Amino acid sequence: MITALDHIAIAVPDLDAAIKRFLEDFGLPFEGTEDVEDAKTATAFFPLPETSIELVHPLRGEGPIARYLEKRGGGIHHLCFRSDDIHADVARLRDKGYQFLADEPAPGAHGALTIFIHPKSCDGVLIELNQPGEGH
Numbered sequence: 070m071i072t073a074l075d076h077i078a079i080a081v082p083d084l085d086a087a088i089k090r091f092l093e094d095f096g097l098p099f100e101g102t103e104d105v106e107d108a109k110t111a112t113a114f115f116p117l118p119e120t121s122i123e124l125v126h127p128l129r130g131e132g133p134i135a136r137y138l139e140k141r142g143g144g145i146h147h148l149c150f151r152s153d154d155i156h157a158d159v160a161r162l163r164d165k166g167y168q169f170l171a172d173e174p175a176p177g178a179h180g181a182l183t184i185f186i187h188p189k190s191c192d193g194v195l196i197e198l199n200q201p202g203e204g205h
């Protein structure tokens with residue numbers, strides 16, 4: 070079952086400048102950065118009550134965020150729904166015809182199990198599902 074809007078991710082060409090903006094201009098609480106090697110993405114999280122803003126930036130200039138920034142520039146990149154049983158939700162949504170970008174959920178930021186649905190399945194919006202690990 071989907072239980073929350075876990076985060077909204079924004080693709081940013083300059084991670085340090087964007088962190089400064091959300092920290093100093095908007096005054097959001099900053100949790101820290103985490104590089105997700107498998108996703109070739111550097112992330113920065115700003116937790117707010119019940120959800121977070123996630124900044125995403127290419128690791129070493131490559132990967133999906135690099136391609137996104139090249140084609141579209143910075144902008145809202147994906148929404149992530151939190152699940153309390155990601156395998157059941159993936160099976161349920163696959164049965165309904167949603168196209169997933171991987172066969173199985175894999176570890177993402179914070180060690181959460183994560184999987185993406187192709188934007189073509191959701192009116193052009195990239196959707197991530199995650200199931201937080203213990204302690205998050």
Ligand SMILES: CC[C@H](C(=O)O)C(=O)SCCNC(=O)CCNC(=O)[C@H](O)C(C)(C)COP(=O)(O)OP(=O)(O)OC[C@H]1O[C@@H](n2cnc3c(N)ncnc32)[C@H](O)[C@@H]1OP(=O)(O)O
Pocket residue numbers: 078105108110112123125133134136137140145146147149170176177178179181183185187188193194195197
């Ligand atoms: C998991 C760690 C962390 C976390 O929260 O835990 C993250 O969130 S990391 C986030 C980075 N990882 C990903 O984004 C993985 C999933 N994304 C992908 O695999 C690709 O970006 C993909 C498949 C969505 C698109 O890659 P592709 O190489 O096919 O790029 P194209 O530019 O050819 O795009 C094809 C088609 O999709 C449209 N598109 C691409 N990105 C987005 C987007 N973020 N939102 C909406 N639409 C998107 C793109 O415009 C193309 O459309 P078309 O009509 O064919 O031009």
Ligand SMILES: [Co+2]
Pocket residue numbers: 076078123147149197
């Ligand atoms: Co994300």
